[in-house]
Amino acid sequence: MQARFTIPFQKPLVLLAILVGATLCAAQESHVIFDNQTGRILASKNPDKKLPVASLTKIATAIVALDWADLHNVNLADQVVVPLDATADGLANPIGLQPGDSLSIRDLIYCALLASDNVSANTLAAHIGAKIPNPNNLAPRENFVAQMNALARNLLMKRTLFLNPTGADHRTDTTTPHSTAADMARLTRHAMQKASFAFYVEQKSRQIHIFRNGVDHTHEIRNTNELLGQAGIDGVKTGRTRKAGDCLVLSSQQAPESRREGEQVFITPRRISVVLLRSPDRFRDGLNLVRQGWGLYDAWVAEGRPVKPSNAL
Numbered sequence: 001m002q003a004r005f006t007i008p009f010q011k012p013l014v015l016l017a018i019l020v021g022a023t024l025c026a027a028q029e030s031h032v033i034f035d036n037q038t039g040r041i042l043a044s045k046n047p048d049k050k051l052p053v054a055s056l057t058k059i060a061t062a063i064v065a066l067d068w069a070d071l072h073n074v075n076l077a078d079q080v081v082v083p084l085d086a087t088a089d090g091l092a093n094p095i096g097l098q099p100g101d102s103l104s105i106r107d108l109i110y111c112a113l114l115a116s117d118n119v120s121a122n123t124l125a126a127h128i129g130a131k132i133p134n135p136n137n138l139a140p141r142e143n144f145v146a147q148m149n150a151l152a153r154n155l156l157m158k159r160t161l162f163l164n165p166t167g168a169d170h171r172t173d174t175t176t177p178h179s180t181a182a183d184m185a186r187l188t189r190h191a192m193q194k195a196s197f198a199f200y201v202e203q204k205s206r207q208i209h210i211f212r213n214g215v216d217h218t219h220e221i222r223n224t225n226e227l228l229g230q231a232g233i234d235g236v237k238t239g240r241t242r243k244a245g246d247c248l249v250l251s252s253q254q255a256p257e258s259r260r261e262g263e264q265v266f267i268t269p270r271r272i273s274v275v276l277l278r279s280p281d282r283f284r285d286g287l288n289l290v291r292q293g294w295g296l297y298d299a300w301v302a303e304g305r306p307v308k309p310s311n312a313l
Contacts, residue, residue, distance in 0.1 A: 028280065028282075028285050029049070029277055029279070030047065030275075031274060032181040032182055032185045033274050034185050034313060035271070035272055038305065039189060039312045041311050044182070047180060047182040047185075048181075049181070050180055051180065051181075052241060052244035053178070053179045053277060054240050054241040055116045056179075056249055056275075057164070057177065058113060059113075059184075060148045060151055060187060061165040062197060062200065063187075064144065065128055066194060069105065078105055079102045080105055081102050082097050082119060082123050086126060087119050092116075092118055093118060094116070094117055095115055097117070097123075101210050102211040103123075103208065103211070108123055109124065110200060110208055113200050114200070114203060114206055114221050114223045121165040122141065124165065125141040130143075132144070144165060148165065156186060157184075157187060159183055160179040160180070160183045162177055163175065168241060169241045184275045185313055188236055188275060201225075202234040207220050231287060231294075233290060235249075235250070236273070244277070245277075245280075246279050246280070247282065248274075248276045248279065249274065252274075253269075254270040254271075270297070274293060
């Protein structure tokens with residue numbers, strides 16, 4: 001299926017850049033480019049196609065954790081012990097966490113978002129899932145996932161189903177975790193409005209502390225998002241599994257626009273985001289989509305920023 005773009009009148013060079021970007025990104029399966037402030041969709045391809053989204057799932061994991069901490073005034077420096085079952089499913093464990101290790105909630109969130117560490121996400125889910133209301137008497141991790149799905153419902157992510165806090169491929173063929181580019185755009189827009197989340201994902205690296213047998217082991221983790229710092233990109237998350245392929249969410253910010261009307265000055269933030277699913281070259285495609293998105297954004301601004309329900313998240 002070909003990409004669907006709405007391209008208003010452009011100057012020739014801008015139009016050429018947009019068309020080149022569309023050609024380069026034709027191989028990837030699904031994407032959405034949108035304005036964060038209004039939710040206006042600037043371009044999309046298969047935005048409502050259900051697909052696995054791999055570790056993009058951890059955006060929801062982090063938001064549930066941060067919302068819980070905010071609601072209950074939890075100190076993010078509180079230590080959490082890695083439970084035995086957090087490592088039992090054989091998922092990728094890039095940091096090498098072991099059962100019995102202790103990390104702060106803050107460092108667990110950093111590990112999940114920057115290093116895309118599955119054990120950290122499972123540990124957060126087990127810890128928080130045991131502390132939140134559990135009317136259906138679920139296991140702690142499943143109780144946490146229920147909160148992730150409640151978040152999705154609240155954000156009108158109608159084509160999304162989370163089955164675990166990591167985004168790992170499910171081991172059965174009957175039910176698989178899935179979402180869409182449009183739904184992940186709704187989640188991203190919500191997440192980037194939370195200052196603490198935005199701060200996490202903009203970090204290129206972070207030194208964390210793992211306490212093992214009473215000894216503090218420092219470990220530097222690096223953000224898997226290779227595009228940080230390019231084209232105004234300051235987030236958000238990478239993802240990869242066998243079924244999902246390579247996925248990527250990017251957010252890019254430019255200097256705010258200011259205009260004066262009489263004695264009043266109006267400031268308009270400028271931020272666009274890209275959700276990219278099942279790409280053969282996610283960083284190349286993602287960077288092209290961001291650049292294309294800013295061209296579309298400028299054309300949209302020149303039209304007066306029209307937004308209708310049919311072209312907004």
